[in-house]
Amino acid sequence: MTAWLVAFALTGFAGIAWSQSQPAAAPAPPATPAKAAPQTFDSVLNPNAAEQAKRQQAQPGNNAPVWRDVRSEKPYYTTDRGVEAGVLIQSGGETWRQRRNNQIIPIGGALFLGAVGIGLLFYLWKGTMKLKERPTGRLMPRFSGFERSVHWTVAITFSVLAISGLVMLFGKYVLLPIFGHTLFAWLTILLKNMHNFVGPVFAIAVVIMFFTFVRDNWPTVRDAIWFAKAGGLLSGEHVPSGRFNGGEKVWFWIGVLGFGVTASASGLVLDFPNFEQTRGLMQLANVVHVVSTVLMMSMALGHIYMGTVGVEGAFNAMKTGYVDEAWAKEHHEYWYNEVRNVATPHASGGPVPVAAPQNKEEGV
Amino acid sequence: MARMKFLCDAERCIECNGCVTACKQEHEVPWGVNRRRVVTINDGVPGEKSISVACMHCSDAPCMAVCPVDCFYKTDEGVVLHDKDLCIGCGYCFYACPFGAPQFPQAGAFGLRGKMDKCTFCAGGPEKDHSAEEWQKYGRNRLAEGKLPACAEMCSTKALLGGDGDIVADIYRTRVLKRGGKGSEAYGWGSAYGPPTGGAPAAATAPKS
Numbered sequence: 175m176t177a178w179l180v181a182f183a184l185t186g187f188a189g190i191a192w193s194q195s196q197p198a199a200a201p202a203p204p205a206t207p208a209k210a211a212p213q214t215f216d217s218v219l220n221p222n223a224a225e226q227a228k229r230q231q232a233q234p235g236n237n238a239p240v241w242r243d244v245r246s247e248k249p250y251y252t253t254d255r256g257v258e259a260g261v262l263i264q265s266g267g268e269t270w271r272q273r274r275n276n277q278i279i280p281i282g283g284a285l286f287l288g289a290v291g292i293g294l295l296f297y298l299w300k301g302t303m304k305l306k307e308r309p310t311g312r313l314m315p316r317f318s319g320f321e322r323s324v325h326w327t328v329a330i331t332f333s334v335l336a337i338s339g340l341v342m343l344f345g346k347y348v349l350l351p352i353f354g355h356t357l358f359a360w361l362t363i364l365l366k367n368m369h370n371f372v373g374p375v376f377a378i379a380v381v382i383m384f385f386t387f388v389r390d391n392w393p394t395v396r397d398a399i400w401f402a403k404a405g406g407l408l409s410g411e412h413v414p415s416g417r418f419n420g421g422e423k424v425w426f427w428i429g430v431l432g433f434g435v436t437a438s439a440s441g442l443v444l445d446f447p448n449f450e451q452t453r454g455l456m457q458l459a460n461v462v463h464v465v466s467t468v469l470m471m472s473m474a475l476g477h478i479y480m481g482t483v484g485v486e487g488a489f490n491a492m493k494t495g496y497v498d499e500a501w502a503k504e505h506h507e508y509w510y511n512e513v514r515n516v517a518t519p520h521a522s523g524g525p526v527p528v529a530a531p532q533n534k535e536e537g538v
Numbered sequence: 539m540a541r542m543k544f545l546c547d548a549e550r551c552i553e554c555n556g557c558v559t560a561c562k563q564e565h566e567v568p569w570g571v572n573r574r575r576v577v578t579i580n581d582g583v584p585g586e587k588s589i590s591v592a593c594m595h596c597s598d599a600p601c602m603a604v605c606p607v608d609c610f611y612k613t614d615e616g617v618v619l620h621d622k623d624l625c626i627g628c629g630y631c632f633y634a635c636p637f638g639a640p641q642f643p644q645a646g647a648f649g650l651r652g653k654m655d656k657c658t659f660c661a662g663g664p665e666k667d668h669s670a671e672e673w674q675k676y677g678r679n680r681l682a683e684g685k686l687p688a689c690a691e692m693c694s695t696k697a698l699l700g701g702d703g704d705i706v707a708d709i710y711r712t713r714v715l716k717r718g719g720k721g722s723e724a725y726g727w728g729s730a731y732g733p734p735t736g737g738a739p740a741a742a743t744a745p746k747s
Binding site (some may be wrong): 220222223224226229230231234235236237239241243244250251252253254256258259260261262263264265266268270272274275284311329342343345352355356358359362366372444445447448452453456460484 | 540549550555560572574575577578579580581583584585589600601603604605607608609612622624625627628629630632633635636637638641642644648649650651652664693717718719720721723726727729
């Protein structure tokens with residue numbers, strides 16, 4: 175190669191002269207500079223170029239090497255400056271289509287509807303879990319103002335993304351027949367733009383959320399016991415837990431961190447097509463995005479259920495930041511004891527009502 | 539009714555880009571969007587082959603199948619068209635299309651996609667034929683004028699054929715026979731129109747005659 179380049183420089187001829195001398199280039203000793211292959215864009219990038227040149231001599235009209243190139247998904251020469259304009263046929267699109275339409279939409283839809291159904295059945299069976307003891311009237315700080323801001327930023331952005339995402343994935347089959355094309359498209363344009371702009375906010379908020387709540391979500395032996403008893407959810411047995419119970423920790427690590435970060439990363443690939451991503455990468459990102467978000471939405475239903483109608487007093491904790499002592503003792507006894515005995519609540523900052531025990535800023 | 543198809547004869551295409559220019563001019567396609575392009579394999583090497591590519595108006599169109607708002611429709615002549623008023627600019631048709639036909643003019647910062655634009659087979663859109671809205675969104679409706687696509691009409695070597703699929707196939711079969719059965723591969727026909735349904739494939743009949 176180097177020898178060839180040196181020889182090229184020595185001859186002082188332009189590339190045109192070389193390519194014109196080429197047709198005579200029958201099988202030639204590679205060391206001879208005069209008969210080397212022409213150094214054009216495609217002959218460097220495409221090893222099939224020489225094969226086609228040879229094939230054309232031996233079997234005129236046989237273009238098999240070219241048709242292999244057509245299907246190779248490699249870019250060839252074009253004056254079109256568009257992304258991947260030089261690719262003649264990309265096959266990944268059909269695979270993506272089959273995966274999306276025949277697997278993700280029916281399976282994902284069944285999964286999400288299944289999660290809704292389980293929540294509904296569970297509510298009909300158990301109803302709202304009431305406090306067993308009477309509220310004491312003494313309040314304990316559970317979530318600081320910062321923690322609640324982070325939670326609600328994630329929660330609101332998540333809800334916007336989930337609703338818009340569901341409409342984009344399933345709306346064609348569910349809402350379109352009801353709304354008709356005009357109204358449905360108008361709604362979807364609005365939701366798609368919201369999805370694109372709210373997405374990056376969610377991505378940042380999820381990272382902040384992770385660092386805000388990671389300390390109290392560290393897995394402990396107590397969680398294993400909690401899981402062994404399924405949190406007392408079915409038996410009604412009292413199972414003590416720390417500031418967050420095993421179920422909340424699973425949601426934190428798998429839902430928030432696992433699916434949240436996966437969905438954010440794949441979503442950002444799709445949200446900013448100005449970095450000349452290939453279609454192959456965007457197809458992959460779309461599959462990862464939809465799978466992770468459908469799983470996250472299904473899990474989120476469980477979290478939303480427990481935080482609203484499932485458990486009495488749970489919603490107030492994240493709304494006001496305070497819980498009744500009776501609630502704390504009943505749902506998070508280890509945390510309650512820590513706060514009581516050490517008098518150093520986990521929740522940091524925020525105003526303390528007169529009734530609440532004095533708290534100091536301290537990490538545990 | 540005729541089933542409209544495109545065919546590019548790689549043995550004839552000379553990469554003059556006349557089809558690209560004709561299309562751009564005919565529809566006043568906006569800057570940054572090319573409804574048709576020519577790709578050359580082995581450019582500058584003996585045996586180079588060029589192929590003109592646009593929307594092939596597939597029988598089982600992937601763009602149609604993945605569109606979240608169902609903005610695509612197919613005319614009686616098999617032309618795949620879309621309604622820009624419904625398009626949400628998600629880019630799914632671009633992911634799915636084997637030919638890279640759907641294009642998105644940039645509508646804002648960070649590559650925000652505008653309404654998708656693609657070859658219409660010179661058949662306009664859902665608006666009233668020859669209306670100002672149709673012209674502004676989709677370009678000229680030559681089919682309604684009784685004309686064939688501008689790109690194929692303009693092609694200097696008649697490499698690019700566009701029109702009734704049966705007639706296009708007959709012309710091509712005749713050519714292949716005259717070439718002694720060589721160069722019978724038609725770009726994208728398998729991907730766009732599926733396996734042949736009627737008549738024997740040209741390559742199979744050619745050597746016998």
